[in-house]
Amino acid sequence: MSILGTRVIRTEDPRLLTVGGVYVDDLRAPELEGAARLTFVRSTMAHALITGIDASEALREPGVAAVLTAGDMDDLPPPPPESEGGGEGGPVPVGGPWSEPLLAADRVRFVGEPIAVVITDGGYQGEDAAELVSVDYEPLPAVVGARAAVAGESLLFPGTSSNVPVSRVPDSVDDSPFAGCDVVVEQDIVNQRVACLPMESRATAAAYVNGKLTIWHSSQNAQLCRLILAGALGMAPDQMRVIVPDVGGGFGAKVGIDRDAIIVAWACKHTGRALRWAETRSENLVGMTQGRAQLHRVKIGGNRDGRILAYRLDVIQDTGAYPRTGGFLPGLTCLMAPGVYDLPEVQTSFRVAVTNATPVHAYRGAGRPEATAAIERAVDLFAAEIGMDPAEVRRRNFVAPDKFPFATKTGALYDSGEYGAALDKVLAAAGYGELRAEQKRRREHGGPRQLGIGVSTYVEITAADAGAGESAKLVVADDGTATVYTGSSAHGQGHHTAWAMLVQDELGIPMDKVTVIHGDTDLIPDGVGTYASRSLQLGGSAVHKAAIEVKDEGRHQAAEMLEAAEADIVLDTDTGLWQVRGDPDTALTWAQVAGHASGGTLIADVRFSADRPTFPFGAHVAVVEVDTETGKVTLLRHVTVDDAGPVLNPVLAEGQRHGGIAQGAAQALLEEVLYDADGNPLTSTLADYAAITATELPSFELVSSETPTTLNPLGVKGIGEAGTIGSTPAIQNAVVDAVAHLGVRHIDMPATPERVWAAIEEARAQ
Amino acid sequence: MKVSVRVNGHDMTADVEDRMLLVHFLRDVAGLTATNVGCDTTSCGACTVLLDGESVKSCTVLAAQADGRAVTTVEGLAGNGEMHPVQRAFHEQHGLQCGFCTPGMVMAIVSLLRENPHPTEEQVRAGLEGNLCRCTGYHNIVRAALAAAEVAS
Ligand code: FES
Numbered sequence: 075m076s077i078l079g080t081r082v083i084r085t086e087d088p089r090l091l092t093v094g095g096v097y098v099d100d101l102r103a104p105e106l107e108g109a110a111r112l113t114f115v116r117s118t119m120a121h122a123l124i125t126g127i128d129a130s131e132a133l134r135e136p137g138v139a140a141v142l143t144a145g146d147m148d149d150l151p152p153p154p155p156e157s158e159g160g161g162e163g164g165p166v167p168v169g170g171p172w173s174e175p176l177l178a179a180d181r182v183r184f185v186g187e188p189i190a191v192v193i194t195d196g197g198y199q200g201e202d203a204a205e206l207v208s209v210d211y212e213p214l215p216a217v218v219g220a221r222a223a224v225a226g227e228s229l230l231f232p233g234t235s236s237n238v239p240v241s242r243v244p245d246s247v248d249d250s251p252f253a254g255c256d257v258v259v260e261q262d263i264v265n266q267r268v269a270c271l272p273m274e275s276r277a278t279a280a281a282y283v284n285g286k287l288t289i290w291h292s293s294q295n296a297q298l299c300r301l302i303l304a305g306a307l308g309m310a311p312d313q314m315r316v317i318v319p320d321v322g323g324g325f326g327a328k329v330g331i332d333r334d335a336i337i338v339a340w341a342c343k344h345t346g347r348a349l350r351w352a353e354t355r356s357e358n359l360v361g362m363t364q365g366r367a368q369l370h371r372v373k374i375g376g377n378r379d380g381r382i383l384a385y386r387l388d389v390i391q392d393t394g395a396y397p398r399t400g401g402f403l404p405g406l407t408c409l410m411a412p413g414v415y416d417l418p419e420v421q422t423s424f425r426v427a428v429t430n431a432t433p434v435h436a437y438r439g440a441g442r443p444e445a446t447a448a449i450e451r452a453v454d455l456f457a458a459e460i461g462m463d464p465a466e467v468r469r470r471n472f473v474a475p476d477k478f479p480f481a482t483k484t485g486a487l488y489d490s491g492e493y494g495a496a497l498d499k500v501l502a503a504a505g506y507g508e509l510r511a512e513q514k515r516r517r518e519h520g521g522p523r524q525l526g527i528g529v530s531t532y533v534e535i536t537a538a539d540a541g542a543g544e545s546a547k548l549v550v551a552d553d554g555t556a557t558v559y560t561g562s563s564a565h566g567q568g569h570h571t572a573w574a575m576l577v578q579d580e581l582g583i584p585m586d587k588v589t590v591i592h593g594d595t596d597l598i599p600d601g602v603g604t605y606a607s608r609s610l611q612l613g614g615s616a617v618h619k620a621a622i623e624v625k626d627e628g629r630h631q632a633a634e635m636l637e638a639a640e641a642d643i644v645l646d647t648d649t650g651l652w653q654v655r656g657d658p659d660t661a662l663t664w665a666q667v668a669g670h671a672s673g674g675t676l677i678a679d680v681r682f683s684a685d686r687p688t689f690p691f692g693a694h695v696a697v698v699e700v701d702t703e704t705g706k707v708t709l710l711r712h713v714t715v716d717d718a719g720p721v722l723n724p725v726l727a728e729g730q731r732h733g734g735i736a737q738g739a740a741q742a743l744l745e746e747v748l749y750d751a752d753g754n755p756l757t758s759t760l761a762d763y764a765a766i767t768a769t770e771l772p773s774f775e776l777v778s779s780e781t782p783t784t785l786n787p788l789g790v791k792g793i794g795e796a797g798t799i800g801s802t803p804a805i806q807n808a809v810v811d812a813v814a815h816l817g818v819r820h821i822d823m824p825a826t827p828e829r830v831w832a833a834i835e836e837a838r839a840q
Numbered sequence: 841m842k843v844s845v846r847v848n849g850h851d852m853t854a855d856v857e858d859r860m861l862l863v864h865f866l867r868d869v870a871g872l873t874a875t876n877v878g879c880d881t882t883s884c885g886a887c888t889v890l891l892d893g894e895s896v897k898s899c900t901v902l903a904a905q906a907d908g909r910a911v912t913t914v915e916g917l918a919g920n921g922e923m924h925p926v927q928r929a930f931h932e933q934h935g936l937q938c939g940f941c942t943p944g945m946v947m948a949i950v951s952l953l954r955e956n957p958h959p960t961e962e963q964v965r966a967g968l969e970g971n972l973c974r975c976t977g978y979h980n981i982v983r984a985a986l987a988a989a990e991v992a993s
């Protein structure tokens with residue numbers, strides 16, 4: 075029987091549970107013995123010119139080996155030329171006058187920007203010494219928020235004429251599709267800035283090992299780190315080795331390597347010393363890239379029969395101080411703007427605005443949660459306006475199952491979907507009718523604890539860069555063991571378990587004889603990594619493909635050994651034995667077959683790429699209770715259908731969904747990065763940033779649904795981000811729904827008690 | 841200054857800076873790196889250990905305050921190669937993904953179940969308020985705690 079689809083508990087866990095993972099700061103490698111500590115001096119100003127840096131006092135401190143500033147960086151290649159920046163293809167910094175330096179030279183653009191590094195022998199000296207480095211600033215007006223940036227009264231980058239490095243705005247707006255609608259609704263919506271907050275902050279170590287600059291870094295892809303480092307430091311990739319040890323969560327913020335860590339590598343190269351850096355959480359909350367940060371204007375029009383005829387989404391992306399991703403995030407948002415609906419007219423535009431805030435990059439979902447939040451809120455606004463049940467409005471506008479593959483008006487090609495079935499399933503599981511009845515009872519009773527029921531239906535794009543594919547090398551040795559070298563990059567997803575399951579399924583080599591190796595550019599020079607929910611569909615398919623190639627080669631060897639035709643050789647995948655068909659006495663083990671091959675190993679080194687991305691979909695129902703006297707929201711239930719095709723291991727897939735739902739709930743209910751009017755962060759510690767805890771969440775109710783894709787041999791799509799994409803709008807819609815009878819139409823996220831209470835008061839006053 | 845701490849049953853004595861935190865004593869002096877640091881404001885619980893049997897956030901305790909006392913970290917939980925029931929429950933219920941919060945979570949739950957061997961789901965959630973996890977949505981951590989309580993009874 076195939077192991078695929080069964081509940082297999084993780085092989086990774088015993089080590090993590092008994093001795094703990096080895097994250098970068100846990101490394102006790104001999105090469106890092108005696109490594110110096112690197113501490114950053116960071117900007118305390120949001121926008122200022124640097125008029126002087128004085129390190130003399132710091133240098134007098136015991137244990138301080140060096141203080142390095144931009145002035146010491148005379149060994150770097152020139153910054154990249156100006157480019158369009160990334161659109162939907164991928165994140166590319168804009169370059170040219172918008173270039174981001176490593177250490178700030180003459181100007182700082184956000185609180186937390188690196189200005190200098192202090193290298194100390196260890197202990198707590200680094201923080202003391204960093205405080206003694208004095209930086210003189212000449213303050214400039216801070217540009218806080220995307221609207222102020224677009225207004226352009228103060229510019230961030232000399233030599234530019236606006237704060238908008240990238241935009242895609244049509245020359246003229248065509249309002250005619252809305253003209254014939256019974257009802258048109260417009261709304262400004264804030265998709266607020268949030269912190270990615272992996273529990274392991276950023277950490278890097280660097281040393282020369284056998285003449286190679288070796289970087290240990292907490293990342294989602296070692297190979298991309300090496301590529302970026304090579305460009306930034308002007309070195310050949312093969313002069314470097316990047317090793318990714320255990321990683322304590324990434325969520326998009328650890329894709330590749332960012333400027334702070336590149337500085338660590340540079341400082342190691344510059345000084346020749348082994349170095350370690352592990353940021354504090356307070357640094358992390360200003361230095362690590364953040365997510366979302368979009369302003370939306372939605373316009374939705376349709377008829378009273380529930381049919382939506384036109385939808386427009388205008389996006390302003392706050393990209394923070396440097397346009398690291400070009401137009402990537404809002405580009406994806408616009409691509410996915412129409413969601414699960416078959417709409418006659420969809421219009422989108424975006425502008426990317428630089429602001430004096432921490433740079434923005436991918437965060438779980440990266441552009442798609444924003445798209446879903448906008449359309450799902452818009453559909454609810456439309457439903458409320460025409461007085462129709464929001465589930466029913468959705469049903470009347472879904473892309474029908476017989477229309478796949480479905481080309482959207484925005485240029486996406488959805489592979490497969492059963493949107494109506496997903497909605498029906500989730501409504502049944504939630505007991506939607508009963509919930510509405512209960513809501514009605516509570517409304518009639520008129521007490522302070524009102525019930526809100528929120529629905530969202532979503533489709534998202536996974537493995538957007540499907541063509542880049544993923545690598546896998548599979549080696550079966552003459553001791554009967556198998557080793558998988560994967561370009562995919564585990565940081566909690568359970569790759570070791572999943573990849574071993576794929577090998578066992580195809581080859582009959584038991585999981586406990588399969589080792590999975592990732593995250594080392596010397597062992598796996600070619601790999602893409604883990605982001606965009608791409609691992610299983612690309613990396614897993616590559617492992618599957620490698621296993622098939624090894625099997626073909628094994629069959630060839632077994633045929634020779636058994637002196638039979640290859641066509642008569644069969645592999646029993648339950649026992650892992652090779653036999654001549656119908657002759658059970660002729661059993662060869664993998665060890666024997668591999669031993670017969672030249673070199674005593676069977677090897678397949680493959681790459682799998684898919685023709686197109688896949689489009690997982692689903693439906694969520696959130697049930698909240700809102701105390702109308704205090705505005706407090708309690709998430710009572712969260713029920714979901716998340717369909718990403720056949721499930722390899724339900725344990726892992728459910729874990730991804732749970733984590734995703736919680737992060738989506740966090741945005742809907744609690745989390746927000748805030749700045750004051752001068753650009754000072756107000757949420758730069760975990761005491762101030764309202765990270766979601768166990769007390770604010772219920773247990774989740776998951777419903778299964780598996781609609782395969784034809785784009786890879788496993789039939790799978792990505793599940794890593796789906797939970798986040800579906801949950802945020804369901805919960806936001808539930809909050810509004812709870813108080814809709816009081817006249818509330820919309821409440822921006824996060825639905826804090828103050829905000830909900832204010833919305834109720836405002837509605838009552840009208 | 842000189843401090844002596846009994847860590848997972850072994851006496852450790854070392855000369856340390858006055859201001860050294862217990863978590864750094866464990867990680868850098870005792871070489872036990874399972875206990876992690878996730879914040880600098882006592883907010884995340886990644887550093888949770890038992891001090892004389894009670895859970896503490898080791899980032900808020902000075903090594904000096906642990907002088908003469910006993911500390912248990914996740915490394916000291918398994919006995920005779922057998923995982924502790926809470927560790928086993930985490931494994932069976934998939935209560936961990938990246939594993940970073942895990943040592944602190946496990947220790948917090950060990951302590952919670954000592955104080956309340958039969959908690960409700962709500963009590964487990966309330967008991968974990970000071971421990972952040974970004975991966976699991978807490979769902980399976982709560983299930984692991986409840987399963988461990990079940991096993992123990
Ligand atoms: S590191 Fe101790 S509570 Fe966060």
Ligand code: FES
Pocket residue numbers: 273322323566935936937938939940941942972973974975976
């Ligand atoms: S398992 Fe990753 S933070 Fe909890």
